[in-house]
Amino acid sequence: MPLPELRNCQREAFDQYMADRKKTWLAMLTPGAGKTMFALAVAAKLKEMGVTNKVAVFVPSDNLRQQWAAVAAGFGLDLIPVRESADYEDWEFDGFVATYSQMAAGEGAERAHKAISTNRTIVIHDEVHHLGEKRAWGVGTIRASEGAERILMLTGTPWRSDDARIPWCTYDSDTGEVDVDFAYEYGYAVADGICRAVEFHSYDAELRYRDVMTEVTVSLKDSGKGRELGKMFDAVFDPNQPWTPGLLARAHELLMERRRDVHDAGGLVVTDSLETAEAIGKILERISGQPPTIVTSEKDDAVDQLDAFRKDGSRMWLVAIRMVSEGVDVPRLMVGCYLSRWKTPLYFRQFVGRFVRVRPECGPGFDAHVIIPAVSVLMEHAADIEQQLRDFSMALDGNDDDSDEWKHESCPANEAMKDQEATVPAQAGAADPHADPEARDALCEHGDAGSGQATLPFEQTVEVGSAEFYQSDRRGVGVSSAVYLPGEQLCRDSGMPTTWTRHLLSVLESKGVLAQVLGVAVPAAPPEPPKYRMKQMLRDEVKRLVYRLARMQARATGMDTKEYRGKRQRVINAELAKRFEYRAQCSSSTLKTIIAFLTSSIEQEAAADRRRTVCVK
CATH class of the missing domain: 1.10.246 (Serum Albumin; Chain A, Domain 1)
Known part of the structure; x- marks a missing residue:
C-alpha cells in the first residue's frame, strides 16, 4: 500500500534516524510539526527491513491511544489500544498503544515487558518528557521497555518542570540541557509553512480591596509571582465577578471574526477544575447561544466528545481541564483562552501548540489568537516563543517586517489600504472597543508559587475591575493598547475582521502612515537581536x-x-x-x-x- 507522504522536516528526521542507526534516539519536533507521522514511518520501515517485527507505543493520555492507532493504520500497522491485559500480546496485531499511567501499575509494566522482550520491538515514547527516572510513570515504563530492539523518543519540549531526569536521555555537562539527536524548532516550522504563527493578547485587570480604612488597588501586571497572585486569581476568577465573563465575551468576538475567514474555526479554553469548567461553559453558552464541549479525563466519554468536536465544524467552543494540553490534533482551533494557574513553560508551550497546526485552506496571515492574563511570568513565556520566531525570521530575511506575507491576495488589509493610504479618518480609533461593561469585563487567571511580596488581605475584597486590553505580541514585536485598539477600530470601520488588526498595522507602518492614519504617537521599533x-x-x-x-x-x-x-x-x-x-x-x-x-x-x-x-x- 502507498504510505502517507512526509513533510520535508519529517523526511529529514526520518533520514537522520535511518542514518544514525542508534538503539535510543531522541527527536525534538515543535508541536504541530508531525512527530506521530515521522515515528510511524520509521516503525513501518524497520518492520519492512526485518529489523523489527512489533511496535509498542506509549503515550501520556487515553485519547492519544486511539489517535496513534488510527494514524498507524495508514502506514500498514495495526496497533491495538490497550484496554485488557491480553491486548499486549494479541497476535492479530502488529503491536499495541498503552498509556504511561498503565505502566505505573506493576501488572501493566510486566505484561508490556513480556510482549516487548519476546519480539524484536521498536518502542516509541510519545512526549517522553512526561517520564522521570524515579517517578512512577518512569519506573514502570523503563521496566516495560527493557529488551527493546530500538527506542525512539519524541517530544516538543525536551525538559521537565522538576529535577527528575528523562530516561534514556543524555545531558550536556555544561548547560544541563538534554542532548537531542534531531531538532526542529518553532522558528523553522513557521518559516517552512509547517506551523501557524500565534498572536498573543494580554489583558490586565485591577482588584480593589480595603486595608484597615484605606482602599488599595493592585493590577495583574504589577502583582509579581508570589502567593498574593494566586489569591488575586481566586478573586478575579470568580464567575460571579465581571472579569471572566467579559474576557470570554472578547474571546468569542475574536472567534466570530476569525470564522468570517475560516468558517469552522474553533476555540479552546483551558482551566484547572471541573467546577470552573462548568461555570465557564454556562458563560460561553449565554454568550454564544451554543453549549460548549467540556472534556475532562473524569468523564468516560471524554475521548468520544473530543473526537466529535474535532470533526464537527459547527461546534464553536471546547473547554478542557488540562486534557488538551498536548498531542491532540484539532487543526481548526484558532482562538484560545489560558485560564489556568499552571505557570511552567512546559505546560504553556504545550497549550500554545494546540493552535499552531496549519490547514491547506488557510493561507498566509491566518494567525491564531491566544488570550493570556497580563502576568509577567506568562508574558515572558509568550515573549520567549515569539522572540525565537522573530530572531529566526530576521536572520534569514534580514528584516523584521511582514511585508511579503501581506502580498497574499486573501489579506483584507491590502484591499482596505487601497482607499485608506493617504486618508486620515476623522477620530480614527477614538472609540474604545472594550469600553462596553456588558461585553468586556474579564481576564484569565494564573497562579504561581514563590515569595517576594507581602500577602494581600483579599478576604476584604471590594470589587474586581473589568478587563483592560494591555498588549498584542506577534513575532516578538509588542503593540500596546494605545496603538492596537485604534487599529482594531479602523478594521471595524473598514469592514475587516478584527483578527487582521496586526496585519493592517504592518501595512500602515510599511507605508509610513501609521501615526498619521491612527492619529496616535507610535513607539519606536524594538531593537534587533544582537x-x-x-x-x-x-x-x-x-x-x-x-x-x-x-x-x-x-x-x-x-x-x-x-x-x-x-x-x-x-x-x-x-x-x-x-x-x-x-x-x-x-x-x-x-x-x-x-x-x-x-x-x-x-x-x-x-x-x-x-x-x-x-x-x-
Whole structure:
C-alpha cells in the first residue's frame, strides 16, 4: 500500500534516524510539526527491513491511544489500544498503544515487558518528557521497555518542570540541557509553512480591596509571582465577578471574526477544575447561544466528545481541564483562552501548540489568537516563543517586517489600504472597543508559587475591575493598547475582521502612515537581536544543511556509513569554500546565499531520489 507522504522536516528526521542507526534516539519536533507521522514511518520501515517485527507505543493520555492507532493504520500497522491485559500480546496485531499511567501499575509494566522482550520491538515514547527516572510513570515504563530492539523518543519540549531526569536521555555537562539527536524548532516550522504563527493578547485587570480604612488597588501586571497572585486569581476568577465573563465575551468576538475567514474555526479554553469548567461553559453558552464541549479525563466519554468536536465544524467552543494540553490534533482551533494557574513553560508551550497546526485552506496571515492574563511570568513565556520566531525570521530575511506575507491576495488589509493610504479618518480609533461593561469585563487567571511580596488581605475584597486590553505580541514585536485598539477600530470601520488588526498595522507602518492614519504617537521599533546571535543562527543552518545533503548523497551511493557521510561533508564544505569562501570568514549575506544554494541542492537530490525509487518499483 502507498504510505502517507512526509513533510520535508519529517523526511529529514526520518533520514537522520535511518542514518544514525542508534538503539535510543531522541527527536525534538515543535508541536504541530508531525512527530506521530515521522515515528510511524520509521516503525513501518524497520518492520519492512526485518529489523523489527512489533511496535509498542506509549503515550501520556487515553485519547492519544486511539489517535496513534488510527494514524498507524495508514502506514500498514495495526496497533491495538490497550484496554485488557491480553491486548499486549494479541497476535492479530502488529503491536499495541498503552498509556504511561498503565505502566505505573506493576501488572501493566510486566505484561508490556513480556510482549516487548519476546519480539524484536521498536518502542516509541510519545512526549517522553512526561517520564522521570524515579517517578512512577518512569519506573514502570523503563521496566516495560527493557529488551527493546530500538527506542525512539519524541517530544516538543525536551525538559521537565522538576529535577527528575528523562530516561534514556543524555545531558550536556555544561548547560544541563538534554542532548537531542534531531531538532526542529518553532522558528523553522513557521518559516517552512509547517506551523501557524500565534498572536498573543494580554489583558490586565485591577482588584480593589480595603486595608484597615484605606482602599488599595493592585493590577495583574504589577502583582509579581508570589502567593498574593494566586489569591488575586481566586478573586478575579470568580464567575460571579465581571472579569471572566467579559474576557470570554472578547474571546468569542475574536472567534466570530476569525470564522468570517475560516468558517469552522474553533476555540479552546483551558482551566484547572471541573467546577470552573462548568461555570465557564454556562458563560460561553449565554454568550454564544451554543453549549460548549467540556472534556475532562473524569468523564468516560471524554475521548468520544473530543473526537466529535474535532470533526464537527459547527461546534464553536471546547473547554478542557488540562486534557488538551498536548498531542491532540484539532487543526481548526484558532482562538484560545489560558485560564489556568499552571505557570511552567512546559505546560504553556504545550497549550500554545494546540493552535499552531496549519490547514491547506488557510493561507498566509491566518494567525491564531491566544488570550493570556497580563502576568509577567506568562508574558515572558509568550515573549520567549515569539522572540525565537522573530530572531529566526530576521536572520534569514534580514528584516523584521511582514511585508511579503501581506502580498497574499486573501489579506483584507491590502484591499482596505487601497482607499485608506493617504486618508486620515476623522477620530480614527477614538472609540474604545472594550469600553462596553456588558461585553468586556474579564481576564484569565494564573497562579504561581514563590515569595517576594507581602500577602494581600483579599478576604476584604471590594470589587474586581473589568478587563483592560494591555498588549498584542506577534513575532516578538509588542503593540500596546494605545496603538492596537485604534487599529482594531479602523478594521471595524473598514469592514475587516478584527483578527487582521496586526496585519493592517504592518501595512500602515510599511507605508509610513501609521501615526498619521491612527492619529496616535507610535513607539519606536524594538531593537534587533544582537548581530552575533543572528550570524550564529545562519552558521548553524548551513551546518545542518551540509549534514543533510551529505546524508542524502551517501544514501544515493549505497554507502550510508558514518565514515562516508563524514567524507561527503568534507567534500561539500570544500566545494562551498571554493565557490564562496571559508565559512568562518563569510558575511551574513554570503551565509544566506550559501543557505539558498544548499537548499536548491537538497531539492535536486530529493527529486533524483524520487526518480530512483520509481525505477526500483
